[in-house]
Amino acid sequence: MIRLNFVIGFLLFLIxxxxxxxxxxxxxxxxxxxxxxxxxxYTIGGISVSGVNYMDHNIIxxxxxxxxxxxxxxPGEDIxxxxxxxxxxxxxxxxxxxxxxxxxxxxxxxxxxxxxxxxTRFEFTGAxxxxxxxxxxxxxxxxxxxxxxxxxxxARSIIEDYYVEKGFLKPEINIRQVTDTARVNSxxxxxxxxxxxxxxxxxxxVHGNEVLNDRQIKRLMKNTRERSLRFLFNxxxxxxxEFKEDKQNIIDRYNExxxxxxxxxxxxxxxxxxxxxxxxxxxxxxxxxxxxSINWVGNTVYPDDVLTEVLGLNPGDIYNQKLLDRNxxxxxxxxxxSSLYLDNGYLFFNITPMEVNVSNDSIDLELRIYxxxxxxxxxxxxxxxxxxxxxxxxxxxxxRPGMLFSRSEIIRSQRDIIQLGYFDQEKxxxxxxxxxxxxxxxxxxxxxxxxxxxxxLSGGWGANQIIGTLGLSFNNFSTRNFFKKxxxxxxxxxxxxxxxxxxQTYGRGYVSYSMSFMEPWxxxxxxxxxxxxxxxxxxxxxxxxxxxxxxxxxxxxxxxGMAQRLRVPDDFFYLRQNLSFQRYEVMNSPIRFIIDxxxxxxxxxxIEFGRxxxxxxxxxxxxxxxxxxxxxTPPYSLLNxxxxxxxxxxxxxxxxxxxxxxxxxxxxxxxxxNLVLSTxxxxxxxxxxxxxxxVSPFERFYLGGDGLTGWNIDGREIxxxxxxxxxxxxxxxxxxxxxxxxxxxxNKFTAELRYPVSLNPMATIYGLVFAEAGNAWGRFRDFNPxxxxxxxxxxxxxxxxxxxxxxxxxGYGFDEIPGRPGDAGGRFHFSIGQQID
Numbered sequence: 001m002i003r004l005n006f007v008i009g010f011l012l013f014l015i016x017x018x019x020x021x022x023x024x025x026x027x028x029x030x031x032x033x034x035x036x037x038x039x040x041x042y043t044i045g046g047i048s049v050s051g052v053n054y055m056d057h058n059i060i061x062x063x064x065x066x067x068x069x070x071x072x073x074x075p076g077e078d079i080x081x082x083x084x085x086x087x088x089x090x091x092x093x094x095x096x097x098x099x100x101x102x103x104x105x106x107x108x109x110x111x112x113x114x115x116x117x118x119x120t121r122f123e124f125t126g127a128x129x130x131x132x133x134x135x136x137x138x139x140x141x142x143x144x145x146x147x148x149x150x151x152x153x154x155a156r157s158i159i160e161d162y163y164v165e166k167g168f169l170k171p172e173i174n175i176r177q178v179t180d181t182a183r184v185n186s187x188x189x190x191x192x193x194x195x196x197x198x199x200x201x202x203x204x205x206v207h208g209n210e211v212l213n214d215r216q217i218k219r220l221m222k223n224t225r226e227r228s229l230r231f232l233f234n235x236x237x238x239x240x241x242e243f244k245e246d247k248q249n250i251i252d253r254y255n256e257x258x259x260x261x262x263x264x265x266x267x268x269x270x271x272x273x274x275x276x277x278x279x280x281x282x283x284x285x286x287x288x289x290x291x292x293s294i295n296w297v298g299n300t301v302y303p304d305d306v307l308t309e310v311l312g313l314n315p316g317d318i319y320n321q322k323l324l325d326r327n328x329x330x331x332x333x334x335x336x337x338s339s340l341y342l343d344n345g346y347l348f349f350n351i352t353p354m355e356v357n358v359s360n361d362s363i364d365l366e367l368r369i370y371x372x373x374x375x376x377x378x379x380x381x382x383x384x385x386x387x388x389x390x391x392x393x394x395x396x397x398x399x400r401p402g403m404l405f406s407r408s409e410i411i412r413s414q415r416d417i418i419q420l421g422y423f424d425q426e427k428x429x430x431x432x433x434x435x436x437x438x439x440x441x442x443x444x445x446x447x448x449x450x451x452x453x454x455x456x457l458s459g460g461w462g463a464n465q466i467i468g469t470l471g472l473s474f475n476n477f478s479t480r481n482f483f484k485k486x487x488x489x490x491x492x493x494x495x496x497x498x499x500x501x502x503x504q505t506y507g508r509g510y511v512s513y514s515m516s517f518m519e520p521w522x523x524x525x526x527x528x529x530x531x532x533x534x535x536x537x538x539x540x541x542x543x544x545x546x547x548x549x550x551x552x553x554x555x556x557x558x559x560x561g562m563a564q565r566l567r568v569p570d571d572f573f574y575l576r577q578n579l580s581f582q583r584y585e586v587m588n589s590p591i592r593f594i595i596d597x598x599x600x601x602x603x604x605x606x607i608e609f610g611r612x613x614x615x616x617x618x619x620x621x622x623x624x625x626x627x628x629x630x631x632x633t634p635p636y637s638l639l640n641x642x643x644x645x646x647x648x649x650x651x652x653x654x655x656x657x658x659x660x661x662x663x664x665x666x667x668x669x670x671x672x673x674n675l676v677l678s679t680x681x682x683x684x685x686x687x688x689x690x691x692x693x694x695v696s697p698f699e700r701f702y703l704g705g706d707g708l709t710g711w712n713i714d715g716r717e718i719x720x721x722x723x724x725x726x727x728x729x730x731x732x733x734x735x736x737x738x739x740x741x742x743x744x745x746x747n748k749f750t751a752e753l754r755y756p757v758s759l760n761p762m763a764t765i766y767g768l769v770f771a772e773a774g775n776a777w778g779r780f781r782d783f784n785p786x787x788x789x790x791x792x793x794x795x796x797x798x799x800x801x802x803x804x805x806x807x808x809x810x811g812y813g814f815d816e817i818p819g820r821p822g823d824a825g826g827r828f829h830f831s832i833g834q835q836i837d
Contacts, residue, residue, distance in 0.1 A: 039073040045106030051113040055091070055184070060111060062091035063089060064097075074099070074107060082111075086490060089118055115224065119145045120180045122189040135162060135191075147177065147187055159191060167237025169199040169277065197275035200237055201383075202228050208265075208283040210570075211257055212250075217281075220253055221246040222672070223277070238269060238277065254285060258318035260363075261286030289319035292362035298369040302340060307367075310337050319363055324353065328367075341371065345404030347434055347441055348372030375405040378440035379535060384447040388422050388476060392496040393652030394418065397445060397448025405432070405441050413445070418616050419493070420496065422476055423447040424761040425616045450761040451801035452476050465753075467510065473804075496520055504537075509590070512537040522562075529563040531578075541590035551588025557581060561606075561725065576608040576629075587592045594649050594697045594714065602656045606631040609637065610664075618764045618799055619756055620668045621676050631660040631699070633754040643711045644692040674759075677753040685780070686744040700742025703776040704728040706809075706829040716742055720829070721774050728823035731778035734812040739758070745783050748774030764799040770811070789815040789824075807831040 047066055049057040061067075064082040073076040079097050086095050094114035102106040122141055138158050145151060156173050163171040172194040180186040204226040206214050206337045218226065223242035236242075247264050254262035269325050272278050293315050296304045308314070311327050328351060341349040357364040358752055380401055382393045393780050398409040398415040410430050418425045424447075431520045433442040452475040478495035481487035497519050504512040514535030522530040543549040561578035565571060584600040586593055594600075611625030614620045636655045637644050665681040688695050700716040704727050707720025721729055730740045750772045753800050757765040773788040795809030808831075813824035 005762070036075055036594055039076050042074055042107035044068050044070045044072060044109060044323060045101075045103065045110045047102065048110045049112055049113065052115060054115060054118070060086065060113070064111060066109065072152045074105075081773075086113070089145050090150055094810055096440070116146050117179075117185050117187040118183075119143060119147050120183055120188055122191065122193045124193060126193040126195070127191075129481045135159060138162060139773075141189075146286045147189070147294070155189075155191070159193065163193075164242075165239050166195075167198045167200065167239070168195040169238065169271075170196040170710040170764055172196065199271075199275050199277055202272055202276040203278045205278060206283065207280065209285065211259065211288075211661075212253065215434050216253075217250055217283075217343045220249045222249070226279075238279065238462075242348065243267075250281075250283070252322060255319075255321040256323065258288040258290065259285050260289045260319050260321070287361050289358075289361050289363050291315055291317050291365055292359075293364045295366050296369065297366055298371065299342070301346070301371055307337055307340075310335055310340055311367075315601045328353065337367075340404070342407035343409075344515060345374035345376070345406070345407040346371055347375035348436065374437045375434060375439055375749075376440055376442045377443060378402050378435065378438075379442040380445070381442070382445045382447065385423075385449060387445075387449050387494055388420075388496070389478075389494040391416060391423075391524075392476075392494065393445065393447065395524075395527075399443055401439060410443070415615055417445065417447065419614075421617050422449065422452045422496075424450045426759050426761070427620060454801065454804045467504055467506050469504045471472065471500065474499045482622060490634065508531065508540065509542070510537075510539050510682055526564045529561075531561040531563070532559070537713070539590055549588065551590050553589045554583075554585045555713070556583045556585075570611075572613045573609070576606075576610075578606045580604050580606065595653060598650045598654070600653045600656060600698070602633065604631050604633045614666070614668060617805065618761065619674075619676075619754075619759060619766060621670045621707075622676065623668055625664070625666045627662075627664050629661075629662045629664075631658075633657045633659075635689040637693055644690055652693050653697070656696050656698055657689050658691065658699060659689070660699055661687070661688045667717065671753075674756050676754045678750075678754060678806065680748075680752075682746075682748040682750075682774075684717070684719075684746050687780075695744045697742070700744060701746045701776055702727050702730045702740060702742055703746050703748070703774060704730060704823075706831055708831060719746065719748060719774075719776075721789070721791065722770065722772060722793055722795075722809050722829050723813030723824065723827065724789065724811075724817070725820070725823035725827070728817055729774065729776050729789055730822055731776060732819075741778060742780055743776035744778050746776035747785055747788075748772065749788075762801060765796065767794070767796050769794045770809070772811075789817070792805055793826075795829075805831070 026294045044066060045291060046068060047061050047064075049060050049668045052060065064085055066072075066082050067717050083095050083097055086092065092113045093113075093116055095111045098110050098112060098575065099107060100110045111278065119141060120143060122139075124135065127135065135158070140154055141151075141155070152175055156175060157171050174192040176190040176192060176767070177192060178188045179311075180188050201224065204218055204221065204224070206217050209217060209658045224238065225236040239643065247267070251262055262283070262285050266278065267281050269277045269279045286509050291313060294311070294313060300309060311324075312329070313320070313324065327336050329337070330336060337351060338349065348370070349372055352368045354366045354368060355363050356366045377399055378401060380394070380397060380399060382390055382397075385393060388782075396419075397435060398416075399406065399413055403409075410432075414428055414430060417423060417428055427446075427448040429446040430443045431446065431717050433444070435441065454473040454475070455471070474491055474493070476493045476495070476498040477496050477497040478492040478644075480495055480498060481492035484492065485594055487493075498517065500514075500516045501516045504510070512535070514533065516531065516533035518529055518531040520527065520529045524527045537554070537555040539553040541551045542550070543551065557580065559578050559580035561576065563576040566573040566575055580603075582602040584595075584602070586595055586597055586599070589596065606629065608627055608629035610625065610629075612623075612625040612627075614623035614625055633656055636657050650691050661684065663681070663683040665679075667679045669677045669679075671677055686695055686700060697714065699717070701717050701719060703719045704721045704724045706722070706726065707718050708726075718727075726738045731743050733739045733741050750770060753767045754766050754768045757767060769792075771790070771792045773790045775788050791811045791813045793809055793811035795807060798806045800806065807829075808825065809829045811829060812826045815824060817823050
């Protein structure tokens, strides 16, 4: 309500005075005569404000646009305009201006206001706890806010939009204003919410499409899916932002097909059930366009034919906006025009495609190039590394001062830094700072440290015992600072070396411990990694050393390895070589072993040639790793004239001889966003030199189960196969107690679909579904690559820096194993500190 004391007609006059030409208004005890029939000009002598507790009086006067000294007509439009100015602020429920005094030609005014109530608190009814938290954040209401119609309208809109985004298209919102009796002019707001039923899309109907059929269009609408057999339990809700993205996907697809003018004219939806809607799209595809001519302008470094070949488009081709943009600016699968220049130092390069003429269905395209000067790298710096020394990062960076700027080398440097495993792969950034004045560029590599050291806690099963493992891996160690007291925080670190300590036991009867060390840059100038390791395993029976029945089995082993990064065929290739030696000693062995008493020696040379282009260690999205390896011993039996057919096992295996081949492939393919398909192949073969000795009983393959390596007494290689019991796909001794003998040939194929829940390096979590197939054979002549046992299932992986990779899978083995009916079917597999591979 607006109270006008003497303005706009005779409202106040009719209320407080008899019908006459003069009005008498008493405000301060004096008599004031105003002739409403004859407006008179006054000078404002003063302005007061009453009825206000929170707002500054001067601000109100300023908003009214009345000023002391102004000449106004009373009654007149100036007073009415002042009331309107204050009212439009929305802060008051009543506004009036009255006269407090008239002295000669001076008039003194009072602006009387009634403030809107202030907010003391608010609450929700009918909303879930999680929704309350989200709505509170979105509303951003603060105690003391003025409760205006605008505030209430905004709050209602935010709540409605929130539930519509969640798929509840008919939310009912009631806002109750409750007077707060504890405070003056204050109210509480109660948001009563009935979100209704979740609304999903029953059907999508498309009109006007010819080039793309309904099914093709619906496949492009990945976020706005109708209910169908394919999405029987997963029809989607209508979310406007996602729907807008899907519509753009449709237009982009039309643009690829030459439909440059394709447009979605309109869309609408309507309810067909209480919680189901139909969605309709009306499309105008437009004509199909073709490139009539493609001309290059401004290029001097590369001739037209070279650029046209990279562009991959020619006159007469269908207009394809996506292909044009990809081959001009960023082709992840090959070369593009921009990378041609940016990899050759032309940092200031720019290209602008211009449609200079569009006639009927033909387009004349002009590609205008600004090449600019070549930019030389002036400075390369790193920042954000609080633990790792600069030189550890800088030696992985391929962009050096004095070199020409190269985008591909920057991308490769980023990948190599990620591979170190010391930094958050999602937060590594490279900032180029061009210096146009001197034609140089400064590069800053920004990293964020994350924990890289690990504690391994795992459990396995062997010799009818639960075997516990404790391992410590210091992945950023520094021997250079080992004797510096200040460097022990808690360990000397920062030089990128790796030190691992590991122990296994189930008590006095079994103890195994190992230590390994790796220097990734031997000499500090080339990425040649030197590794050394030593381990010892002892298994004793229950008798003391003094007893004649005392027995033990022990292994002492050591290895020396060297890994090199190659430059040919490209610098993703590597070569690894190692020399290893293990000595097995047996006396009254407490476990069944290949020899009853004596010793065996295993001296071998290993070589592995491979290529690794995987983009990240924790959650790879792209790249591959392919390797072929050979482990071989000297062919002792071929170097002497002994008759091995008549020898005992003790003599045959005093010096082991074999050749062991392995072939592994892993491919990562990004399907959409962070959805990744991982496919893997594993093959192995163990061969012999002398048929009188045959296949070595050592170094065999054991397939099946979770792949935990808690029990390893004879160099066996354990390969997981989810959905089956441990070792269950391994050849057995069918004539005796069905002991697993190990295989000399196996193959295994895996496909995993992965999606991350969290990419935080402190807790990387992703879910997966998998399908596997594999088998193992005791003789090569029995090998059949198509005779496979199959399984499928799902799982989750959690990477915690201190514990490594934790895994839980449920797998179902589809194929029964002869003689072992309980080893297939559904089962859980748990792993700690290792990848189920």
